[in-house]
Amino acid sequence: MGLRYVSLTVMAAAFLASAGTVQAQLEELRQPEQKRSEAGVLNMELRCRMDAVTVAGKTIQARLYNATMPSATMHVRAGDTLKIKLINDMPPNEDQDLPDQGNYPQRINTTNIHTHGLNVEPDGYADNVLLSILPGETVDYVIPIPSDHPSGSYWYHPHHHASTMPQVMSGMAGFIVVDDEMGKTPEDLYNIPDVQMIFQALTYHPNTMTIPWPKRSGAGFGAYSGTVNTPIVVNGMEQAKLTLRPGEIRRFRMCNALNSDIVRIHLKRGQGDTARALDVTEIALDGIYLRRPMNRDFVELIPGDRSDILVQAPDDGAEYWVVMDHYDQSYRFKSSRDLVRLDISGEPNTMQMPTALPVSFAKGDIEASEITGHRNVYFSIVNSDSVGKSTDTTLITRVFQVDSMPFNHDVTNMTLKAGDVEEWYITNDSRGFHPFHIHVNEFQVVGVRKLGSSDSTVIDEPVWNDVVMLDTMATTRIRMRLSDVSGKTVMHCHFLGHEDMGMMNVIDIVPKTSAIHEAPWTEPELFPNPAVGRYTTVRIHVPDFLNGTPVDIAIHDITGAVVHKRTVTGGQETMVTLDVADLTAGTYYVLVRGGRNYHESSKLVLIR
Template identity: 30%
Template sequence: MMKRTICKYIVSLSALPLLSPLVNNACSANDHLLNDPSLMPIQSAVSQASTGLLKSSPTAEKHFEWTVTYTDNRIWNPAANDWDRVRLRSYQGTGIDPQAPYVAPTIVMAPGDTLRATLKNRLPKDETCFDKSLPINKPHCFNSTNMHTHGLWINPAGNSDNVLISINPNVDFQYEYNIPADHPAGTFWYHPHHHGSTAIQVASGMAGALIVTGNRPPTETQNGDIDTLLPGVQERILLFQQIQYYCHGEGKKPEDYDCRNERDIGQIESYAALAPGKWSDSGRFTSINGQVQPVIQSKAGQVERWRMIHAGVRDSINLEFRKMKSTNNNLRTVLHQQALQQDALIDQYCTGEPLTQFIIAADGLTAPAIRQYATTVFQPGYRWDALMIFPEQGQYCVIDTAATASANVGPTMSPRQLLAVVDVSGRAKADPASHLMHTLTENAKQQYPDNVSQQVIHDLEKGQLLSKFVPHLPVTQTDGRQSLTFDIKNGLFLIDNKPYDLARIDRELMLGTSDEWILTSKLASHPFHIHVNPFEIIAVLDPDGKDVSGPDAVDDFDSSAPPDVQYRGTKGLWKDTLWVKNVQGSTYKVIVRTRYQRYIGDFVLHCHILDHEDQGMMQNVRIGISDGRKEIAHGHH
């Protein structure tokens, strides 16, 4: 029974011949992982923690191995109605599906667990890693690597989530990730983070989901895990990747992309494929769990939790679900004929009204209330957990809909793309919103004591509140203020008017304090990401000073485009990655608050457009201990 439960975490998709001949049998590929009892969720819960969550006990130690190497395989190309041969850097080892090697396996953890993960670098030697004359912010050293567990609240130093080390070719290193007993349950992910090669490696598919399960029910005085309100709910993980390979055929340039010659092999060996606008130029398709345009099987009226992760390098994803019009044509033939005319295909077949996405978590952290979105905007690094209900049988389009220039990484208007099809069987059910509320209230009655269930149900009825499941308390008072400004000037990628310097500590912060941060961007828009401690969104002010983060806010500052929906309802959310917007030189002001808890040491913050990070849009942060006189202690004297 437990094996089937965990399989629901990993086997998110069922690919049918309708759209792609690839079958990703993740259950069989991960049998040795799923049968390992150390990877099963922890069940018990005990006393209070500082965040308001209950602790989990006992602990378990898990073992994992990644071998980084070049892998020859193939990726389905709908535009050619055929496979493209590719040779890309990838992970091999624990849990890898040989049929989909350009996506790393899902890791399932629980609060209190320890993960010992050995990383073996078997890429060829790269002499650029030792050339001291090369500028640090010029992308190079593509075959050195390391690992970042994106969003985890763990130690940033030593052999934990330390991105300031280099694991060079023919070097092995074992990471030890100790998940605190009071760590929030949620959806996280992992990827390489070696300065100079991060974008190249993530763009090759070196990324995977990391799920922290939660089995701590709320009590009368303490918050618990949202997982306990969702027993029996089907879970799906969708890891979105944008693998922008190109072919080095005779007479071709890297930016030509074309892989039509049978002798061509797709590769990623330069940043030519990562420039603004190149994703749409490439004709590549966003993959989901290593598959291009898969079919997802579902049942009408079934409540499902979709854990969705943007693991791409730079391009925004604007997610919609629409009912597909019935067609007598072979859909695969239609897709082949219109593969490069995605707008026409979507206009013709994806004609239904957008379905509601019931958002319950942002960047792995449970939201204060359920948010109802028709379009969910993913910037690189974002995660959204949605409760999805498909109301009737039929096929549904999963669409990356068009983003306006001011809401997109480009910054150009992005084209639409069909990401997947959901094939729904069964009979029609009640209105999704009513059905969801009924399901959650009944679950609360069955899972919790009367006094707790009454409180949970009262919150749900009051405004779909999730007050008993929020993992972090609001930051009501701060000790100081931090400001940060992104900019691109004279070809340099800057934060606070400086490019990255490995030897410079840009910010020294004190353990046990809290700050309010003001985030802005002078040129283009950038997703801000900080390691270790997440932050609470206080406000997002447009250039006229209007707060566009409220539940009913309308961001219509850019009069040349439709209103931008990505900030609506974000006030009060806890996140680790957030879009800092600029519209043609007009600056938004993003206000967040954060606490510096438990961990000291050095880590980084950066733009999560990963080629921007590699070119210098990053800072070093140090958290230190108080010296007892309101300053940071700096050693012996």
């Protein structure tokens, strides 16, 4: 359940023989406005403002880009420059001058923009989610797309902490498509037209028909008390039709732009008791092509996900529907709905179903021999009484944390080096699911292990993701080949309410030339979230791939002097214990080296 295996190819299609009442009521599936780069530049103006939009029969005052839902699709190519003039025309924040509420919804008309999935610079006026753009302000973003950037389906949305959820749940979202290039893409795939589908729902209060200003609540989720959500819609429509000719193929680009709901998409032939589910075929996940087209029972999209599927229409005279199954954030089934009816008519236009896909990354899968370091990352929800509620009045009943720390705009929680290859063990020690997302880099999931179990699920053919669902009480193992971009960015839970409540950390990706591993004691900001306590021992994890390799472990003081050293053989011990009982109080750095590339450093604070 925690890993998405998805897809949708119609190896059969649909001809609707009758023209009944239901058919007459269905409109063609609307498509977003398409904006394309010219001479290597795409100029976009996005005006954020309150506008009326009708969704599922309800007229809602919503926060939108350019008064549309979804917003226009931005088409770029690798090597282009994306220029966005972001104009914040939303009303002034009612709480702008009130005291800061910490990790709690507030100032919901302050904004910025995130180009989700793009491997671009995260600082300055590029994909910088730490910017705060107040009502009345305008910012000109300039985002160069790397010349080797993979083609694929990406998206954009607001990402200002504490106002992300209400803005996305007002409809502020749109596709970014890095277009395929002729000559690098099989011709039969290159010529398939797109159908873009964004899944959204709007939050509003029935009395005001808009999202209210958040009110302080100790429980946290009472910030928008009394609100309800519209039904999930695709491109703003509850139900639609898609007209095809027999034999035609369409590429469905699908995006889950919901706060915390999960959708599963499948195809069925017929309706009622005689309906039959059909397999679907997926060609890309989170913008990255798979090894080959894959047949699945259904396509699952968790929040932030994209999936590309191929749909081909035959002429057998049957009725076909694209069906959406809706699950909440705990994977409880909510509803099922016939979403898009395939209307097939006209002269046949037989197209060839692709059998080969482009290669997104020339280096291929991440091998164990490439890994330069590993990290343990923890997603947790704790009772605020255990983390100092008595001295921090901004804390709510539950505190959402990454690595034992809620979000702090001014604290760098982790430092990475551009070009490194890392393996992370991400533990979700809560009883709720959390979709893990990291900005400006993708990763591969290679294994999952339930806490307390010695058995691991190993993924032999990992796929590329930029969002993955962390199973409850489990550790998910990922590998990440960091791109060349550098700057401060974030990782977080993509349940946007959790992110607004603090389940996010700041990451500083330093350039390749930085010596963050060789002399960490010269950079005190490297690890600002250390383990703190009265230690007599520390434990260091030795990853499995160093089996049989000598591993040197050294503790340095702040001058760089070695105060403790030990050498072990990888594989004999996965957790190595170091005796620090004789070390005085202070700050230390633990440096681990093994094999050809592996080197990891961690900050340790001893309090006596």
